[in-house]
Amino acid sequence: MYHKIFYLLFSLFLIFNLTSCDKDDPLSPAEDHFEAIGMVVYDATGMETLRILRGVTADTLFGEAGKRSDHYTVKFIDDKENIIDAPEDDPDHKFAWEIADKSVASIYQHPGEEGGFEFHIDGLKAGITSIEFFIEHEGHSDYRTGKIPLQIK
Secondary structure: OHHHHHHHHHHHEEEHHHHHHOOOOOOOHHHHHHOOOEEEEEEEOOOOOEEEOOOOOOOOOEEEEOOOOOHHHHHHHEOOOOEEEOOOOOEEEEEEEEEOOOOOOHHHOOOOOOOEEEEEEEEEEOOEEEEEEEEEEEEEHHHHHHOOOEEEE
């Protein structure tokens, strides 16, 4: 009886460890995971608009009600606090977001560029909400920014 329980638990342990996507998993190469501690957003002129590091920012993203913003481009900050490019050439890494109040704003990406690291803000109505950006990899987030204020004027 105890042998069956042991084998069942051992089998579950193996299945969990072989199928999970963990950066410490020796079967999943480290280069498959995108390591970042922050994110930088640039406006269409190349000027830095927002910086969030370790989930903390003093910046706000802005948009206008009834309008689509110019495009924003995203880069990331590595553990040495260097600005690095997004994993553009890797179809397994996709840019995603979550807006707290979807009635205030939405994010637009050009057809065929969904999941890419450029976006526009569509202002739906005047108000303040928050947005959190992610890098999705195989069904989970390799990186999350933390909540960023988003104001539509």
